[in-house]
């Protein structure tokens with residue numbers, strides 16, 4: 001991987017590993033069991049700069065490349081996927097659209113809070129009737145004097161409860177289909193003001209909380225259990241003109257671009273999960289003895305681990321290459337979809353394989369692989385299901401074929 005990684009990348013990854021071993025591993029199991037948001041480590045991750053890796057320094061971020069951010073997410077996911085998705089959803093989905101499509105005023109206003117981890121961010125696209133078909137958005141923004149009145153509901157929103165700054169889509173012109181969808185920045189207080197205040201994060205009334213924005217009941221999920229997922233409810237919210245994000249009618253296309261970038265993050269997260277499961281299983285089988293020898297000594301066990309190692313290397317290449325393309329300013333939508341598809345399906349396969357290789361120990365919460373398997377499943381669903389990744393890739397294939405035929 002030397003082709004992609006500089007000494008600075010390697011050092012950053014080592015810093016994350018040290019933090020994860022020291023502060024994440026001891027709490028991950030309990031946070032998962034109790035479905036508790038990782039407030040303490042969120043604060044530390046902010047102090048370490050992990051919540052603003054690719055955000056320019058002028059907006060309070062670290063000003064590092066996208067590959068650095070992917071490495072942070074990957075490394076964290078080796079130890080706990082909920083910590084990794086907190087970084088990922090906050091960075092690419094929360095800060096990303098403001099950084100990419102915001103006005104200078106919006107960037108100055110929101111990014112320093114987000115990039116420093118003072119305030120958690122999120123992204124509201126999915127609705128009850130608009131999941132994979134996110135162009136079917138029903139949330140409505142009606143133009144009024146000085147702004148818009150927005151009503152609707154976004155579901156499965158990461159950080160909807162704990163977070164305070166969100167980018168959301170809403171229909172401004174119902175006659176124009178997906179070209180009638182715009183995006184906005186909305187704000188609300190955290191659901192946990194006492195905890196946030198005690199830690200000295202969140203709860204920043206100076207970001208201007210909007211009346212009518214609130215979160216619904218917390219989802220009780222199979223995985224990513226210490227990540228906060230809820231409905232984000234918008235009830236006749238007055239959103240000033242200054243909070244329209246990008247041009248009117250560009251919300252759908254801009255959010256699709258945000259998801260292209262986000263998918264590399266989910267690929268990195270999936271890769272980290274698969275690596276964590278692989279390493280745990282490898283360590284176990286080289287120590288565990290049955291029939292008078294190490295489990296590793298059965299050749300079929302070696303072959304299974306050899307296959308996993310090979311697929312991990314392939315996922316690493318796909319993921320780092322997509323990040324490299326993004327950093328180089330080249331098109332990366334197809335490669336992001338391929339990386340996300342391959343790495344998320346590998347995460348599911350590798351975590352289940354790790355459980356099998358470890359037998360009953362793998363199935364119990366004595367080892368983290370059962371949690372990793374539960375955490376892996378959603379990687380095949382969030383930010384576009386595997387089926388949607390295949391659709392995206394197929395569309396690129398057709399476009400390239402037609403362009404080739406026309407040339």
Ligand SMILES: Cc1cc2nc3c(=O)[nH]c(=O)nc-3n(C[C@H](O)[C@H](O)[C@H](O)COP(=O)(O)OP(=O)(O)OC[C@H]3O[C@@H](n4cnc5c(N)ncnc54)[C@H](O)[C@@H]3O)c2cc1C
Nearest residue numbers: 123124125126131132156157158229381382383384385387
């Ligand atoms: C833990 C978690 C966190 C999330 N966080 C966020 C967030 O922060 N912000 C946000 O906006 N959303 C978020 N989501 C929502 C997520 O992006 C959606 O769940 C996902 O896009 C799928 O939509 P859906 O659940 O409505 O499934 P559906 O779209 O109803 O899909 C159901 C099934 O039909 C298949 N399908 C649908 N259309 C097609 C097609 N054209 N061809 C083939 N198969 C198809 C799907 O692949 C899937 O297998 C989150 C979801 C989860 C579970």
